[in-house]
Amino acid sequence: MKALKIITLIFIQSALLISQNLQIGGYIQADDRVKLKDKTISWEEYRLNLTGQVELENVKFYSEIWVRNFGSSDVKKISDLLDRNYVEPVDIKIREAYVDVKDFLIDNLDLKVGRQRIAWGTADKLNPTDNLNPDDLEDIWDYGRHLGSNAIKLSYYIGDFTFTSVFIPTFTPAVLPRGDWVKIFTDEFFPGAIQTQIQTQIQNPDPSLKEASKFGLKISKRDILGFAFSLSYVYGRDDIPIPYKVSGKFKDGKFVPDSVLLFFPKMKIVGFDLTGDIKGIGVWGEAGIFYPEEVILETVISNIPIQKSETILKKENYTRFVLGFDYTFKNGIYANVQYLHGFLHERGRENLRNYIVFNFERKFMNDKVKFNFLSGGFEFKRAKDVKNNYALIYNPQISYNPIDNLEFTIGVRLIEGKGRTTFGRLSDRDEIYLKVKYSF
Template identity: 25%
Template sequence: MKPAQYAGLAIIGCLTGMPVAAMDVQHSSLVDVEAAFAHKTGTWQKQEVVWRPEWVTRFDSGARFTLIGEGRIDAQDELDPGRPDQPFRARNTQKGFPSDHIDLELREFFLDHYAGDIFVRVGKQQIVWGQADGLRVLDVINPLSYREFILPDIEHRRIPLWSALAEIPVDSWTAQLVWVPDATVTESPLPGATYSLIPDPFDEGRLQVNRPDSMADSDFGLKLSSFQNGWDLSLNYLYHTIDDPLIRIDTPEQGVVADYNRSHLIGGTASKPFGDVTVRSEVGVESKTRFQDSVTGQTTDTGIGSYVIGLDYSGLSDWFISSQFFQTYRFTGTGDDGSSKEQITLLIRHESMNNSLMLEALSIYDLNNEDSLIQLEAEYTASTNVVLRLAADLFFGDRSGTFGRFREESRLVTGFTLSF
């Protein structure tokens, strides 16, 4: 049975015994019109229109059904060229490609319902864990799309999965149980796309993705959260597939192979405001990841630990400043120099003109590769349903680095959002 069928059965089960007549059906839509120009290469990365409709249906029982779609028309077709095979996505999570320039996706499709004090959500959804902004330690339930690398908001980069969660109050804690029978993994554009992360040394475009089986390799998780003495706390456990693959070059077959492994993730979060400063922390340990030594080519299994420490400051009127330090460490060392990786982020946001104008600067610096990404953005709310946008995404550093590899793809972005 397919994940969508399981989700459908669960939805039917939740609906059993409650009136099916809807109290109210509400519709809203966002239309984003955006163009991005890579000034160093003199090429357009995208000229697109994205429609994101949302329908919310409320039932007499208090249950709520949500459907969110996404349709895109891109005149350039450089970010995800043609009609890709989507090897990283499970069958029921794939997009539709009516043409090279059009893609359609059922983004989210879920039912919310209370059974006594227990909250249940079943369907295609995003499940967000953790306290970090952009840097993922515990927020790994949903894989990401790298269609535009890490440039869009993470809400639009997460790939919603067919899954189920239940939140159960237990004294002063809330227990969240998670089941994900959808084996979609992190999606990189195929070789030839603007932000592809997959090497193609043979110019053959041959990629073998050994993605796990959706039902046999379901993910299971438990999160305990509470508010204690001013601290927002959580304890997290997840048995899952590591979404980022081990990439191997298969020389005899002249192809590229993406392999995956299962792992136990244990971690937690803690945050608390101290006056105008909020301290955030997040830590996680994976029992097993795999990497390939850059010198010997040998594959090694190892545990890996990651943490983020963040400080948010809001003591200045109309200003918000946030900084984070992120480190990941492999417990099994090798002869190469990649056992520890560190990044720092700095976010500065200012609002003016009665909050009509928002200016934002985000910098991510990789201490190992000494390269960086700087994102500058200005948004002007022209009316209640029109927001104008001007931005720049700038990459710096050596081509071998995390961000420097895309330094020729630095771009200027302009567009607007219409809501109705």
């Protein structure tokens, strides 16, 4: 009985200590978008973000949770009306949940264990070296979003150097665009898999550490001639699957597929990035050199004894890179411009396209109003063929902060394109949007 009282007292004291150090934050956000062409809703998301943090001397506990509702119901039959999950579906995601220990075992060695977002790279949202966490492409306009990973991270500090190692024991694939968006991008994400209603099967890697784990190393230096540099290495698998076998029949003079098999190829990535300042201009550069596993697509025609193979991903390295700068002019206009070679889903030297992303904005009324008057992007494959293959996105928006932590944003996204480009295929999806966000 005495031991029970002591344990109870310790538990109460620990709970009181944690409650005194608990910091809760987050935001509430509403995001509504309507297509200009047919006035239909293209996106309707209501999100509650909650973060909790407790710091106890050298130990920090952190968590982040999303609670979301996408507005529209998922009812397809009468019985669905009896289930609230169909009528008003709610999505709960644990984005992060980890413990961070400072000076673990020895001085200057930090250990972080749990679900965590490990962001590498210096560019603004478009990061060729950010390859540890799976891509979260649910919202194609939310660049740079990733899932968290259950990982072990060790960081060791020596002067201006930081040595980081990361181990992720299990494989998690990327989240593809929500709704009918993925149909639009089928041949972009899955080259060789013809866009049609066919049976698909994905081969996941064996759950062993050898086949499913991911490993990363990074060396960072804080100050070399005013610049910060880092060199990184990642070994794992691509989180977007690629087809390796298509089966079908030859009918009416053409091949009609009925099934496709996909898998996640292995990948080695060497990364480099830098960031600094040149006479008041912020500059950055980032590059990822990808060493992929060779992928051969096998096509089987069942009613004709024909079988053919073609290499759709060569075993040769290719490089995605980004260069950018930002600057605030004397008249208050802020400019952010980036040039990107190779988007995150593009694989192989011959498939990398070019993107120029830009944003010019100015604030008014004591910074309560922000006008992004020149914002968007331009995509092209080759400079000599821009007029036949391009995509242009113009995305002006106005934000208003009537009080601290509350922001209203209204904007429009206009898309024009020609030829075979990633964003050009969205030229009939111009939209207007309204966002409301309150942070606490």
